[in-house]
Structures are given as C-alpha cells and as structure tokens.
Amino acid sequence: MGSGARGCSVDALLMGSGARGCSVDALLMGSGARGSVAALLMGSGARAVGDGMETEFSGFSVPLEHSFEVADVAKFRVRGALMLKAGREPNISLTQSQLSEEDRAKLKEVAAVDGLYRIRVPRVFLQADRQTERQMEGYLTAFVRACAMVESHLSDVIALHTDVSGYVIGVSIVTLPGACRGIEVEDEVDLEVFNTTLSLMAPVNAPGPETALFVERMEIETEKKGKNPQEQKSFFAKYWMYIVPLVLFLMMSGAQDQSGGGAAGGAAAGGGR
Amino acid sequence: MAKLIWFGLKCILLCSTVGAVFEDQVGKFDWRQQYIGKVRFSHFDAHVQSSKKVLLATENNVFASINTRTGELFWRHVDMTGPEGNIDALLHHGQDAVLVVGDGRQLRSWDINIGGLNWEIVLDSGSETVDFQAVYSGGNGEVYVLGVVPHSHIAIVAYSLEDGEIIKQISVEAPWLSNIQASCVVIGRGMLTCVDSAAASLYTLDLHVQSQMTQIPLQSLELEATPGFQPVLVSTQPNPARPPLSEFFLQLGPEHHLLLQLNSGQIVTLRDFKPAMLVAFASPGEKTVAAVMSPKNQTACSLNLFSAESGRRLLDTTLIFNLDPYGGKPEKLHVQAFLKKDDSVGYRVMVQSEDHTLTFIQQPGRVMWTREEALSDVVTMEMVDLPLTGTQAELEGEFGKKADGLLSMLLKRLSSQLILLQAWIGHLWKLFYDARKPRSLVKNEVTIENLSRDEFNLQKMMVMVTASGKLFGIDSKTGTILWRHYLDNIPSNAALKLMVQRTTAHFPHPPQCTLLIKDKDTGLATLHVFNPIFGKKSHVTPPALLQPMLQSLMLPVMDQDYAKVLLLVDDQYKDLSTELIWEVVMPTEVQRIVSVKGKRPNEHVHSQGRVMGDRSVLYKYLNPNLLAVVTESTDLHPERSFIGILLIDGVTGRIIHEAVQRKTKGPVHVVHSENWVVYEYWSTKSRRNEFSVIELYEGMELYNSTVFSSLDRPHAPQVLQQSYIFPSSISTMEATLTEKGITSRHLLIGLPSGGILSLPKMFLDPRRPEIMTEQSREENLIPYAPELLIRSEWFINYNQTVSRVRGIYTAPSGLESTCLVVAYGLDIYQTRVYPSKQFDVLKDDYDYMLISSVLFALFFATMISKRLAEVKLLNRAWR
Secondary structure (H helix, E strand, O other): OHHHHHHHHHHHHHHOOOOOEEEEOOOOOOOOOOOHHHHHHOOOOHHHHHHHHHHHHOEEEEEEEEEOOOOOOOOOEEEEEEEEEOOOOOEEEEEEEOOOHHHHHHHHHHHHOOOEEEEEEEEEEOOOOOHHHHEEEEEEEEEEEHHHHHHOOOEEEEEEEEOOOOEEEEEEEEEOOOOOOOOOOOHHHHOOOOEEEEEEEOOEEOOOOOHHHHHHHHHHHHHHHHHOHHHHHHHHHHHHHHHHHHHHHHHHHHHHOHHHHHHHHHHHHHHOO | OHHHHHHHHHHHHHHOOOOOOOHHHOOOOOEEEOOOOOEEEEEEOOOOOOOOEEEEEEOOOEEEEEEOOOOOEEEEEEOOOOHHHOEEEEEEEOOEEEEEEOOOOEEEEEEOOOOOEEEEEEOOOOOOOOEEEEEEEOOOOEEEEEEEEOOOEEEEEEEEOOOOOEEEEEEEEOOOOOOHHHHEEEEOOOEEEEEEOOOOEEEEEEOOOOOOOEEEEHHHHOOOOOOOOOOEEEOOOOOOOOOOOOEEEEEEEOOEEEEEEEEOOEEEEEEEEOOOOEEEEEOOOOOOEEEEEEEOOOOEEEEEEEEOOOOOEOOOOOEEEEOOOOOOOEEEEEEEEEEOOOOOEEEEEEEEEOOOEEEEEEOOOEEEEEEEHHHHHEEEEEEEEOOOOHHHHHHHHHHHOOOOOHHHHHHHHHHHHHHHHHHHHHHHHHHHHHHHOOHHHOOOOOOOOOOOOOOOOOOEEEEEEEOOOEEEEEEOOOOOEEEEEEOOOOOOOEEEEEEEEEOOOOOOOOOEEEEEEEEOOOOOEEEEEEOOOOOOEOOOOOOOOOOOEEEEEEEEEEOOOOOEEEEEEEOOOOOOOOOOOOEOOOOOOOEEEEEEEOOOOOOOOOOOEEEOOOOOEEEEOOOOOEEEEEEEEOOOOOOOOEEEEEEEEOOOOOEEEEEEEEOEEEEEEEEEEOOEEEEEEEEOOOOEEEEEEEEEEEEOOOOOOOOOOHHHOOOOOEEEEEEEEEOOOOOEEEEOOOOOOOOOOEEEEEOOOOOEEEEEHHHOOOOOOOOOOHHHHHOOOOOOOOEOOOOHHHEOOOOOOOOOOOEEEEEEOOOOOOEEEEEEOOOEEEEEEOOOOOOOOOOOOOOHHHHHHHHHHHHHHHHHHHHHHHHHHHHHHHO
C-alpha cells in the first residue's frame, strides 16, 4: 500500500496541475475504494473537495487537522480532508497537501525539542442522513512524537474508530517505524509528502460461548463409542491384569510418601506456565 | 494408550491445583469476623433472669442475637438489601420476637433462643396517599394505626382487636407535621403528643375522644428550645398490653433534656437535666427508671439512674463511661436494668457511638466488650508491610547511608552483627523461659509495640476505610484491631480513596497513607495523611483544597523523601498546567462508561511469553498503560442492549481493541491483569451469566524486548477471545497476586451465596482448543468446554460464609507461592491462597523427626560399616 501511495504522488507531480497533494486510501474493512484521482485534480481546497464529492459518493468530508508547535500549545491547521462515505459499508479516504517549506523546518524544530505532533478530527456520525446531523460538537485528538513523524519520513498510520451505531469515537496515529533514534533526515526529499495508511475500524463482535460446536463434538464422540464398543471395552479387558497391580503398587508407594509427592506435583503444576 | 496416560496426567494436574484446606488447617491461616451494622432497635431479653441475650435489628437489614457477656453472636439473620429487607419495627415478648420487614410488607416471628423462624405472613399494604407510620394500642381491645399526609392531616384508624373490624376512622388537621415517627409519641392513655419546632409548641390529642389537636406553647411551660434544634420526644411503654407511662422526655437542645409528666391534660416538669446528652427508659420489674448520660469531663461521661415517676436520683447508680479519643461521640443508649436481690435496681448499658461502635459497660464503668460495627461497611482497604524490627532496621540503614571510610564501615558492620547476636540470645532466652511456664500463661498477643515483619512477610497491616468515616488498622494474621481513628467530618455521600504514598521500605522515613475524602455533590475534598502502622495523623500538613476536585492520581514518581507524588486536578488547573493530548468521546446517547480498569502497579509478570506446542514462543502484549474501559448501552431492550469493551492505551489514547458483546447487560465485573482481561456479564439472550476472556499477544517475535513504550509500539497486538457459561451470578471478582508473578494466576470470585471461589485462570484461556491436537496437548491446554464448573474444593472459605461480599483484596506475600486474600462485605474474611500449591515451603505437617532420624541412622550406619570394613581389612592383612 505504501508503494502505491508513492506512485500516486509521483503521478500528481507529473500532471503538473499545481495540486501538491496526494490522496491515499486504505480500508481495513476490506473494500478498497479508488477514486481519489478525482479528488486530486480538484485542487487543494479541502472544503471544496468535500462538497464536490458529496453528491457523487453520498459521502461527506471533514478536515483532518494537525498541530506541531515548539511551545507546547496546540494550534491546529488543516492537513487534509477526510472523505467519509456513510451508510452500511462506510469507507474513508484522505486528501492531503504537502508540507510547506516553512512547516518542514518547524516540524524538524519541534522534533529537536521532542515536541508532539498532534492531529484532530471533528466528531462525526456516519449513519446520519443529513449533513447537519453528521457533524457534532467537539473533536477527537491523538498524537505522536514529532521526531517519530520526522524519522519515519511522514509515514503514518491513522485509524478512526467507530462505535456500534456509527459514531466516530476515537482517532489514533502511529508512525512506521515508531522509534526515535536521532537519524538525520533531509527535509527536501523525505518530509514533503505524507505517506498515510488510513483505516476505519468498527467494533468486533465478541464471541459467546460455543455450545453448538461442543454439543456436535460430543455427539460425534458418543457416536464413535456407540459404533465400536468392542474396541473401547477391550482395552481394559485386555490389560486389566497389568493395570490392577500397577495401580495397587502406586497406591502402596503413594501412601508412604504422600506428602513429598504431593508437594512436588504442585510445584510442577505451578512452574508449568 | 498414550491418550489414556495423557488423560490421567491431566487429571492429576487439575486435581493438584486444589485450593481447599485440610480439616486440621481450619482457622490456622484464616479468620472471619461477623458484623451486623448500625443498630436501629435493641431489646434485652428479660424473659429469664439469667438471660444473656440482646436482640438487635440494624440498618443493614440484619436481625441478630448477641451474647451480653462476650459480645459474640448467638445467631444472625441477614435479609435482603434495600427496602425489601428493611426492618421497620421490633417487638419482643417472652420467647418470641416479631419483626415488621420490608416497609410493612411482611410480619415475621422468630424464636429468640435458637433464631428459628416461627411464622411469617405477608401483610396487605393497601394505602395510597396516607403513609402509615405508627401503631398504638393501650391493651384495651383497640389498635390505633396512625398515618400522615405530610403538611396536611393525620389519619387515624381504630381497629378492634377481636375481629379486626374498623371501629372508627378520623382525620385530624396537622399542617405542620411531616413525619409522625420523628416528632410524635403516644403518652399515657392514648395521648398523642407531637412537637413542632417552628411554632415552639407541643400538640396533644386524645386518640379516644378528640378530633382536634390542643396546642401547648413551650413558653407556657416556661421552656425554650435551643435555636436551630429540632426537639425530640421520648416515651416508654414497658408492657405492650398496657398503655405507655405518662412520663416522657423532651429534648430541647443537644445537651438539654426534661423529664415531663402528663397529668390530666396538664404537663408538669419533673426534672430538668442540663447538661444531659442521652436519655433512655428501662423497666426492671414493675418500676420504670430513666438512665441519663451527662458529660463529666473532657474524656469521660457519667450515667445515673432516676426514678421515672418522681425524677429522683437512685443511689449508687453512677457509671463512668470513658470516651474513646479515637472514636465518635455517644449517640444512643440501650439500657439493661434488672432488680438485684435486695430489690434495688442494677443496670448495664450498651452505648452506641456515631462511629457505629457498641460498647457494653457494667457498673461502675468496666467495659465488658466493644463491637466495631463500622467494619460491616468497609469501602476500601490496603495492606501495608509491617516495619522491620529495630535490629533489622539497623542493618538495613547501614546500606542506605553514604559510605564513609573502610574502617568505620567495618566497625558499623561488626556492631550491628553484635546487636543481632544479642537479640538472638535474648530470643533464645525468652523461648527457654516460656517453655518452663504452663502453656496457658504464655500469651502471644499482638500489640502495636511488638509488631514486626515476619520471615516471609505473611503478616501485614490491613488498613480499612469504612463508610462511617472510621479507619482501622487490623493485624492480618489474627484479625486484632490494632488502631482505630474516627474522622468526624466526613459527609455522608463522600467518595473515599486510600493511597499508600510511602511503604515501610524507606527507613527511617515512616510509612505514609493518604485518604482523599471527596464530597460527591460539591466536589470539595479534604486529605487525611496518616501513618498506616500506628494510625497516627502525620506531621505532614496536607494542603487545603479549596476548589472542587476533578481527578486524583498517584504518580509512580517519588519525591526526595521517597513518597509517591499525588496528583490532584481541580477545576482551576492553577498550580500545574495540564494539556489535553488525546480525546476519545463516547456518545452518551448510545452507551455510557461504567468502569475503567488499569493494571495493579505492583504486579509482576515473570514470563514474557508462552511456549507453544512446537517450542516456539508466543509473546504476550504487556502494556502497563493499557486501560480496559467497559461500557453499557443506554438502550436496555434485551434485543438491542450490549456491553462494550475497549482497550485503550492510556498514554497515546490509541484504541487497541474494541469489541461489543451483543444482547447482554451489566452489571459487568472486570479483572485486568498481565495480558488479559476477564469480564462477567448477563446474557439477555440465553438468560445466564457468562464469562469472557480477552488475551493480547504481540506475536512470535517481540517488537522491542528491552523496554515497553506506548509511543513506540506501532503494530496492534493479536487479540484472542473466548467465552464461557458460568452457573452462578457473582458479587465481585479479583485476581491473585504474587511477589514475582511466577505462580499461576487464579481468579477469586465472590458469590452471592457467600462462597469465595478460586477459579484457575487456565480455565479462562482463549487458546483452549475446540479439537485437541498433538501440539495443544504438548502445551497443556484444556479442551474447550462451554461451561465453567464450580467445584466445591475450589471454595477457599469452606464453611466460613462471607455475607454480602462487596470486595476482595489481594496482596503478595514474601513467599512466591502465597497470596494474601481479604474478602469484605458484611463480614471480613482473611486467608491465604496457594494457586500453585506451596512449592516453596515445607508443609506444616512435614515429618522432621522421620527425615532427621533417617539421616542420623544412615550416618551411623556408614560410620559403623566403615569401622567394620577397616577391622575386616586389618584382619585380612594379618592373615
């Protein structure tokens, strides 16, 4: 997916339309919706893009904002536009612009003082029919260390989490790789284009007790037993003369040294993990 | 064949994790204390002269009989919590006690000797607007039931005792009255007397004839109530078949009582008691006496008996009650009066204090017993290590100090060794001395002075915080209360949070606990800093918190005095600035958060991964910052309700896992530890209790094996989940905790039946296979079965039922195998559990004699045979 995104950004540059942006789409839900090229050509105005898309995709767009300041006070600016397609199979895509010269310098500066790179998205409701109901008061925020953002060459993984009814409840961002090792990064080449992997995560259904399978298995086992009772019976019938003395012997020896044996058995059980 | 052997081995393995005790171990490591709660009604059994019983009905819906000689329970009945089990009235006559239970729904008769139920009937309570609050009968064939419509009128219904027919029904105007029980009593022959503080008047009404209340202003009696005090009336009816006495008490101020007499409509003052804090009537034989408690000095109160008829003081009836400096003020008197052989009146008294303590005192002031009923409502607790003994501390202190020269260090070492030797010789001498004394004289009483840590750190100090605001320090080994401290400024709706800021490990700094008391309505909080070993208030003066508190958190950072830093966030954010760095918003129209559980900070995980059947390692996802957030749906329809489990990283706000359990509802009990979360819920679809377990794994390789950082863990963990049916509902749940985390874990489950179940965690393992393979056998996994069984040998408290268990606290001991457990609710139960059996100590019935005699025998046998062999060799050489 990462390489695909890079290819896309190269295309955009070749087209020379002035749009310094690239859209990356990634779905964890399985449906990979393409169509970000259209968004690409429309230019860098995130709002405009969103509005244009709405009729076509019955989706809508919200800004993805970011903030990185040397003084640790958040000042959010638009990073890109998230396009959300509501409905039964919601999906999501992102259009974002390149980092400007100024921003690149600032990001490196923030990374040098181990500041934070924050993102935020407005709270949205994916299942609503009307635009007014979709967006709600407040934001969802997350952060990574700015140095991780720099050292990963702006390769981040952003996930939006929804709840059962389609409210987006949280956003998360991680970079790949995630560590800060103090590697020098050339801002011209590596810090221009975001290489974002995006996903929309819905809650998974937790499993209940698996009674059906268990009952089935039990039935098969009883059936097996029923089929060849001869074999089952024959085991004890065959070996009883060995088993009985063995058991007796164990019991006799066990009675004498019960305490020691018990403790050892317990220790073995404990150390088992 | 291999299958069978495997099965046999597994059986042995499973059976070896039994937590039950042997019969001779009962009470050896465990103890239980049973409580009843704050007393509402009491009756001393005077049926037989030598009776030792007092019947108590409490606000915790408990009815009990207590031995007045020892303070121990004869029997106890625990009813339902809430209004269904509420005890409204207690009537005691002869062998029987009759209780009105559940807001007048049920009438029960108990045999007071054995505590058996005689009979029970369900009453028909068909009243609509009238709240019936009192019953009166003068023993003349009529029963009056009094009800009130607040601020309007009193409804009086008279029934015939013969056939239950309503004789008459009247209503009397009383717009000032809101509660009959609080402000009215019946005095003499059916005179309903009420007191109204607003009008500063008494009102009387003859139930037999009148239909209008007569107002008697207090001023006309030349009396005056303390401003702001609601006057209280106290009357007595010595025999239920006869009308009450015409003498009664009127309390006009916190320390002002009057003994009055109602004489043909006229109220006469018999005696003015000032100062007098508490009064009570008692009737030994035919006479009735009044006990009056008045303050003596700062630390003691005196009690005297007065004749109820005349108000004269009875001779030789003074009793001194010493106030507990760490207790609350006396609140209520329960007097047991009896006639001595010379017909004079003797008495004992049970004093109930604000801190729910019951103290039983005999003349002239000997305390026979005390019961700390505050412990029936423990809110939170901590266990603190006991301090080292002086000599041990000396040794420890040596390491803490800065090195100052080789020679002085050597000298110091030698001197401390000398002290140790001295202590050891002293100990031996004491042992020798004690051995000569008869056994009964040797007492191993635990006092606060001789407290010290034992070899395996099995004895600890239990610091318990109760809802009444009383703090207790209890020795975990014996259950002895070593210190108590009553905080009298605690609001009734306070949220209490106890934090151990400094443990005993930082000698010479004393250990330090902090109790945060927060008023739930205003958010205003206060701090109480104390030493958990001695219970004394610390010299550290906590800051005055003037702003409403939002959050409190103990940080793992220590200050220069080794005390952990307490972070308090008020609504002004003034001293330290806080910055919002992540935000996850749960829309409240869909679901609400019911609990957030982190991991225990003192938890250790020994193994980083699990060895699989093919000898590869599956690494655990051990995120110390992980929070388990449980939500419940707002929609409670059984088809649509759900509970949600979110695993959120507390540092980054990243949602690691999000799951919903559909068609279920709470209450949810959660335990979060190591790399797993176990939760229990009610399945509305199948109508049963279910357990679910989530385990998190990093996979076959670790991302960063040296250190865990939430900021640098880009890959989401693998999540495994499995669910099981549990055959009982549960009250509370906790996991065992050991020193190093080597011992396998068990879940301790408090059941409503009073049992505490120790369920091995290996039964709650999402890797339990549906179909057994060679590899899962190699890994010792138990095949999946949808139902978790409750085995009777898993109950750690055998027959020591813990009523209404609300919480279980676990603490590691110095032994890796042993975990200390305290279950609290109405009762307190302390025990030890060994989840993997006692692999690091010899059993207590270990046969030292046998092993040493065998060793000696072998030694001598070797010696003898060696000698024989030598002789033989010598003989051979001569030949």
